[in-house]
Amino acid sequence: MEVYRNRKPQAPEALADRGQVHVEGPRFSLRLSTIMLALIFVLLVLVGVAFLVRQNNERQVKLAEGDELRTELSALEEEAARLDRAEAMADQPQYIEQLARDELGMVQEGEIIFKDVE
Numbered sequence: 001m002e003v004y005r006n007r008k009p010q011a012p013e014a015l016a017d018r019g020q021v022h023v024e025g026p027r028f029s030l031r032l033s034t035i036m037l038a039l040i041f042v043l044l045v046l047v048g049v050a051f052l053v054r055q056n057n058e059r060q061v062k063l064a065e066g067d068e069l070r071t072e073l074s075a076l077e078e079e080a081a082r083l084d085r086a087e088a089m090a091d092q093p094q095y096i097e098q099l100a101r102d103e104l105g106m107v108q109e110g111e112i113i114f115k116d117v118e
Contacts, residue, residue: 089095100106107113
């Protein structure tokens with residue numbers, strides 16, 4: 001079956017006798033254009049949604065990384081404060097004596113050491 005566009009319209013009976021169908025150009029073209037525009041619009045929407053989903057996933061990853069870094073920072077700040085306190089006490093004789101006893105096992109002259117043999 002042959003299709004003719006934009007030709008001089010003939011009687012439908014005359015075309016049917018020859019096995020031809022007449023399609024009017026502007027109406028057919030308008031439908032095709034509308035379908036193409038709809039497909040392009042749907043494609044753009046799908047691309048936009050995919051982009052937004054990817055951005056949201058990346059945002060969630062970055063937020064989780066930020067939480068981990070804040071936790072690590074808090075632990076490091078506590079460690080820094082502990083070290084600052086230890087540094088401030090380092091010049092005090094009582095602290096030095098305590099460290100010598102606890103860390104090095106030292107005793108003062110004249111002290112008696114009792115050891116548990118069990």
